[in-house]
Amino acid sequence: MTTPLVLGVLAGAVLSGTSLLYATLGETIVERSGIVNLGLEGILLIGASVGFSVAAASGSAWLGLAAAAAAGGLGNLLFGWLVVTRKANQLASGLAMMFFGFGVSALVGAPYVGAVIVGLPKWRPSWLDGLPWVRSTTLFNYDLLTWLAVPVAILVWWALFRTRWGLGVRAVGESPAAAFAAGRNPAVLQYQALSSGGVLGGLAGAHLSLSLTLTWAEYMTAGRGFIAIALVIFSKWHPLRAIAGALLFGGAEALQLQLQARGSDISPFLLEMAPYLLTILVLLAWGGSRRLAAPASLGRTFYGSD
Amino acid sequence: MTHPVSTPLLEVRGISKRYGAVLANDQVDLSLYGGEVHALLGENGAGKSTLSKIMYGFTRPDSGEILLGGKPVDLHSPRDARALGIGMVFQNFLLIPALSVLENIALFLTDLPPIFRREAVEQRIREFGERFGLVVDPWAQVRQLSVGDQQKVEILKLLLAQARVLILDEPTKVLAPHEVVALFRVFEVLKAEGYSILFITHKLREVVACADRITVMRQGRVEGRLTSGQADVDTLVTMMFGEGGAGEPTATGTVPEQPPSTLPIFELRGASSKATGSETPLKNLDVSIGAGEIVGVAGVSGSGQKELGDLILGLRPLSTGSKWFCGADASSWTIARIRESGVAFVPEDPLVMAAVPGMSVRENLVLGTGRRYWKGATINWRALEVAMGKSFSALAFPVPGLDPPMGALSGGNLQRVVIAREMAHKPKLVVALYPTRGLDVRSALSVRDLLRRVRDGGGGVLLISEDLEELAEMADRLLVLYGGAIAGEFKRGVWQAEQVGHLMTGSKEALHA
């Protein structure tokens, strides 16, 4: 492996890992409250398409970013209405959200297919610019979302593990009955977790279309939502471990892109399988130990007391 | 006796609550004063739990009023009750195993700021722990605590949240004898500091030992009120069960003769088994169950009882050692083969462990019968119905309708169906896992009777129970499990509850009598 390849992969890992990290953090909050949202793929798509469309229509990537965050939050609230208020089956509701995301993103994005936008501004601190091996790559030339990714992960960790709110969210995910008996309202906490998780999911989608590809294409998230769900398991529902997971998967994707760009002999189709195979392998390796780490009430519906 | 003239801390008047056809509470009055332990006594289904849930705001009464310090209050939810200084420890603790003691307690504190210092909470826990004799490590994960320590956390939670009235629903049920003594010592300290304790139980001796006043409930009504001086076991029995009712179970029947020394029906030799998650690993067990013998297994919950039962039934693999059934090496037999060889299973909760609620009674009867009723790709339903009909009549059980779903049966009928199925093919060994837990007194008696009949018919029984009185009455031999290993083994009649209790909690060296 040549040095530029390593640097290219590294730079790419951070760039494609950003969106994975936001998505994983969002799902972590949601799952910590006891809810599995398989519709994350749909939320990502909605974020990507709303973000792109608003940016294309308004000319402002920042406006697109805000719209994507709001759309993601709203999407998860709709999901919350199903699984919290209507107490619907979480897996089926998640798949319904996935379909919803497929359709809505296609509808919203249709007029802007092929549109040209100005993406989120990227910058590199000047003192890093001086390093010769950095200047020729995209390393450290990041947009705001990428710069903030790790701080956001720390923030999520702090909110979940050091605040009264986070304690309530984790308690609901472990045992809604115990949380209820302790005077917390499980439904309210789950809605709060869902909306904040949705905002992060919307940002994750928007990063794809507003920074990484600068285009909108149907199904462009290509299963990243499901990979993020696997990453939540990989990181044992812990926001800080999610950073490593996102980098690993971002790296797999970047390596594949780098090899393709360098005209590798390996078929691009085989390379494209790598992230999915890696996901399954990671789930396999973590399979045995994950049961203790998972929120005890994950996926269950709380019917209230009495 | 405490202040009968002062205002009670908490009082309920004329409480009624109906669930469907059942009147769970019927015009119930009860008062709790500061500085007293008030025992609420009654058999299962007498309405104690309903009343306590109403007093804690978990359930709303159909009629009646609740007074706090003489003023009527409206309890919409446990939150209201807690704001008024009422706290409750449920039978199934409402603790979160994955969180630390500190987090469990912090969750419960309403005065906690949004961003809280954990050290401040730790300080308060240590302070209260020492004051009331409730010392636990604030940083320990609750799942690692013994049941006794978990109960301490539950009580600490209430004290830190400034509860003055403590409702404890059957707090001694899960405790070993010496832990019960320790709990009563905590009661004394609480009393001295002016707390009021409502102690719900159906164990008479404990009531006599620690209560200042006693309210006895039967069939939803208050049957009598006594002070500690007036109460003795006989009076209480009469009040609990009515005239001529079933008394507290006492050992009946003759001590059987020594079982004939033939080949044991079942044997574990140096058997160990690995554990995942919250299970308990089994360590080097030697267990033998002879023909015509009931082997009892005692232990505090999580000592490996369920794992032992599962090991015998083939649900978990042996990591070392061997398993023998009627002289054959059964170490690697499948569950189906073990069952077909004549091992039956009577579980605590048949709807969870031994029945499929959504399938018909008929289909449930064929489950677990192996290939006995196979007919090509289908099932010989006629032969099944004949065989099961015989089993029902041999047990003197009424035959239920076969078409409705299993889940539609009442609890008693459901257990009868499962027992009839398990007994249909003359089992050589019955593994009974907490078979009387949650049953009313009469059903429990009939289950015990059934197990004795298996024994008297030359079968072997492994009876896993947490009720030491039941084991004293039933077991020909008693194994005490602690931490997945055998801590002691006794012949019938040579052990005492105190001694077994210490072995169960690991507070004494293992000894074999």
Added chain:
Amino acid sequence: MPEARMAAALRTSQAVRISLRYALVCAVALAMFAAILLAAGKDPLKAYADTFTYTLANAYGFSELLVRMTPLLLAAVAVALPSRLGLINVGGEGQLYLGAWMASAGALMFPGLPAWILLPLVVVMGFLGGAIWGAIPGVLRAAKLVNETIATLLLNYIAPLIVSFFIFGPWRAVDSSAYPQSSAFPEAARLPSFFNTRIHAGILISLAVLLAYWLIMEKTRWGVEMRAIGGNPEAAQRLGIPVAVWIVIALAIGGGLAGLAGMGEVMGIHGRLRQGLSPGYGFTGFLISWLAGGRPLGILFMAFLFAIITSAGDTLQITQGLPYSVVNILLAMILFIVLARRPARGTAK
């Protein structure tokens, strides 16, 4: 026997009630979808009217519905059978692609065989392809390593890449360099079609599978064991039913059936292996099975309904200039309404 007649009458009225409920659900979903189309500046009434004319109003349209139902029925049973064990198979899409790939492999490797050998061979290979893709998550789930929902979802993304690899690479037809596809299959491997339409023998396979599914589930001891696992896995295990073995079998058969759907598409319709074989048949099959509660007659009815709805996707594309995927909103609406009406039971994990 008046009792039997009463019972029959009761069943009939129940069937009527259920049908009415479905009709109401669809009406509400159509109204909500119409509102969304209106908001997007499209004409929903024209879209619905066009869909009707293209599908039900003439014989050709109707024949196309049957063509579409063929894979939908199989994809639905592929979900329904594992669902009776409490397993969630959302991998129909990938299983379909792998079935198509294996069937194509059979047809391309043995072009000289006579139809009476080659045709059964491609059918079996199609089934096997899907079965492998179903057995992988089955084994992972049975070993309690990976949840089958997430595993089947992930495998969906891999199978089409395998197909792409072959049609861009080793199998690429020399005669059509512009369009990536395999060379044409020999006539002997093709499923016969009927009445000068695109209806092919696959529809017979689909109906036979549906019937067999009902027979196995309701009339055999295998059905009793599988339903026991779905109803209470812990009790089933304790009663000696080989739960792990059944999990692998059920997911493998489910995958195999979806594989048959893929085989039908390439052998009955395209005659070559191509990309984009399925406009989401696997996912739609999940919806059909889920809405029908796994009941065979319900599957038949819902498959017909969803054949119409997915045709609406084509209509939107052709007459309204909207992407086909927009029809997913309509599918989601139907699901939302049903989910919001029917509370979950127990755990879904």
